[in-house]
Amino acid sequence: MIKAVIFDVGGVLVQSPFIAISAYEQELGLPANYINVSLSRRGSEGAFQQYERGELAFTEFVDQWTNELNDTNANNTAFRRYLQRNELDTRMALPQQTRVSGDTLFARMMAVAETPNECVVELVRWLKACGYRVAALTNNFKDAGDSDRLKPLFDVFVESAVEGLRKPDPRFYLKACERLRVGPSEALFLDDIPVNLRAAKALGMEAVRVEIGRETLAVDQVKHILRTRGAYPPPAKI
CATH class of the missing domain: 1.10.150.240 (Putative phosphatase; domain 2)
Incomplete structure (x- = not known):
């Protein structure tokens, strides 16, 4: 699950x-x-x-x-x-x-990158309300402004500039899993770059691609996957 x-x-x-x-x-x-x-x-x-x-x-x-x-x-x-x-x-x-x-x-x-994809941000909040642990896994830079702004949304925030690793290195994904205390097969991963998604799938993760202008489609896909493979039911009210 x-x-x-x-x-x-x-x-x-x-x-x-x-x-x-x-x-x-x-x-x-x-x-x-x-x-x-x-x-x-x-x-x-x-x-x-x-x-x-x-x-x-x-x-x-x-x-x-x-x-x-x-x-x-x-x-x-x-x-x-x-x-x-x-x-x-x-x-x-x-x-x-x-x-x-x-x-x-x-x-x-x-x-x-200053402009959020609001539907995805709302998905993070919905997942936390459902009981899922959530992480960010980002190829970023030292002193990246998005870190401080987005960190409060997540249980775990894993940054390439801090770890000295970047996607699609499998060791980078495994750091996120370890800190979430889940195995790769218990995680769902969202990214916009195909090579990063392929690396996640190779580790056993479920993967969803987020395409420009089709972010709501990816959100719907995540919820569809969780209806069949999710460990936690949605709350009656958020």
């Missing part, structure tokens, strides 16, 4: 930073997902990923990330592979050079 629910923060509890990334791509005339591909192409060793693990100071991160975002040759190569994998138009004209500011982009991503 599911006894605990674990939430991602950006893109789940608050609006997705990908909204800001998409808008910035359009502003610069870059193809859709170009920056996302650049962000992910270095795997766990990119500047963004290192910053989420607390390994870089902000100024180091911004300088390194800006260099990575403007490494046009490498980013174009990665983007062509992305087009091929997704059977998209590989004849698309790609930029000869880019002028992406890591500082500007990061500020816009953080601004978007």
